[in-house]
Amino acid sequence: MKGVREQYIERYEKILPSIVKDINDDIMEILDNFERIDRVSVRPKSVDKFFNKANKKNDDGSLKYTDPLSQIQDQIGARIICFYLQDVQPISDEISKNYHSIEEVDLIPESENEFGYFGKHFVFSIPPNFVNKYQEPPTLFELQIKTLYQHAWSEANHDLAYKAEKSLTTDQKRKIAFTAAQSWGADQIFKELFGDLSN
């Protein structure tokens, strides 16, 4: 019996590339008539990232994922980065008409006094024609829709704050929150400008 890592490597090499390409081509076709899309990216989760996630533990020391190949839902992650806040909803609507979602959430900071991660997240069922030919395919993928500023902040935050090896100081946390507020503010101003100038 192969271990989780070996099973994922097999899936990563033999199955995921074809499904990633199908989803990428499909999203590009769906959004063909949309303007102001900076990029679409669809990627398989790297073997190391998958394995690290598969080994995450609960507070009591037990494994968080008892069947990681089935339970980890972002083995394929897709992102659509658009220019302005006004673009997010029409893109979401069009994608949702084409994919069956099992989750749709607007991620925002818990308190209105906080600034942090903003973004629209979906978990979709992979269309059967992309996976039915495989014996043990993943069945779900994750998709995020974000503005350029939401994306820029979350990438830098992930790189500096999330992956930081030691705890951030109070000032460093404030700086992270400040950049989040700046990004949020830029999105609001571009939203207003786009609303004013495109009419």
Add this chain to the structure above:
Amino acid sequence: MKLLRIHSYLVDAGKGLVDQPFIKGTELTGNTSKMYKMLENIFLSSLSECKYDIAFNRGEDGLQNNKTRSIILDYVNQNSLDNGREIAKRLQEVTTGRSGLGLLFIIYGENNTKKRVVISRFAANTGVLADEQSGTITIEYVERVFMKSDKAYKAAVYEDSDAKGGFWNGKAVDKQINNDLQISEYWINEFLQSDFRTTGTRGTRYLSNSLKKAISSAESVEIKEELSAVVNLLRGFDGKTFSASSLLKRLSVSDEATEILKNNYQKDAFDLQFQLNYNDLSRPLAYKTIELNNGARLSATNDEFDKVFKKTNLENNKVEYSTKGEVKNQKLGRGK
């Protein structure tokens, strides 16, 4: 895949009732009986018999909460009579008087890596029982006859390795409906709180794209006309559920036209079931253009083409088109 457990429940109509009737159930044993064998066949053939790919819907809060999936997972984790009754209760809550009394079977099995649960409902029918007794017969009208045909049932199958995060996708069938065009909303949407994995928009897009490419690439004018006629006929199929392959058979489309459409169809999607949205289909196919070998090009909306152009067939494959109207616009364009 080894069948391990069968539970059965008598499920009445309970939609809208505050006090739901208690549901009686039983575990079926005796794996040599005809009944058991019939249900074992349904269980073993379920993945091929259930041809509609479905997935549970998200919760109203947008999160991964689906009541029907939760109670099915409870049953998968512990296939008890009580856990099965929860599934029967869910069915009863959405069953109207029109669907009426039904016999629900929950069939569970597993192999080394996967667990499978099949949920199947047989509707109640009426019948006449004729019994021979000492030289005479007694005739009795019976109201609770199930399985007048062992081929007429609704079913859904879920198979996965993980009974915690998995079991989102499944397959379903409704064999109580005479044709494939109307899968029961009651079974898939209301009871299973699910929908097709191939959304109507996606399936319609595949069909529309392939019709456009096939009409453009077909060399024969007759095939082009045949496929154009399919587009117009599809107006009557708005909201119906079918696959491209079953649709073409139903419309008696020629083998040649079917082959061209199939060759231009999205890979591995020709047999997928979806619900047609005619507006989505017709939008990319809105204009019909005919080119003649004398350099003329006639164009109109697909819906109006045959009304605004009168066609007369002449000798030697020639045709004459005529039309009347006021000139609204005139354009010059770039040459080829």
